[in-house]
Amino acid sequence: RAVTEALAPExxxxxxxxxxxxxxTGRDPLPIMVESLEIMRARPKAELIWASPRELLNIFQAxxxxxxxxxxxxxxxGKLGGVGKDxxxxxxxxxxxxxxDARAAGYTIAVPENAK
Incomplete structure (x- = not known):
């Protein structure tokens, strides 16, 4: 809010x-980003960056x-190829x-004979 207020509208x-x-931090950024856009409406030449997204969903949210x-x-x-995937x-x-990955690491699971 303070940053927006410090800017001249032009x-x-x-x-x-x-x-x-x-x-x-475990908080949903979406409400904060929506509020940021609302605050910035008074400065029509200001643009908002959604910085440092962590997941593909954030692109669609933004x-x-x-x-x-x-x-x-x-x-x-790189995850865009998965959009709409079954x-x-x-x-x-x-x-x-x-x-x-488990096989490549040499992991095995012992299965009792009667479970086969």
Missing amino acids: TSSIISVFAGRIAD DAIGCHIITVTNDVL LDMFSLETVKMFYN
Whole structure:
């Protein structure tokens, strides 16, 4: 609020809110980002950055609320291929990934003869 109030209405500016860091504290950043946009309405030339997102969902959240800019790491962008993916298939792929990782690490599970 103080940053927005310090800006002249005709001043072009960018205000960065580290939404990902907010999420790291266990708080949902979405209400804070919505409030930030509301506060910034008095400064029409100010743009809001959703900074440091931690998950792909944040891209869609930022877009849905009208956030002007979102900074995204390559790791998060790399997950765009999963958008709309069938959840059953995604779960199966995840189980297979864990299985393959366990085998590569040399882990085995002892199964009693009568359980086979």
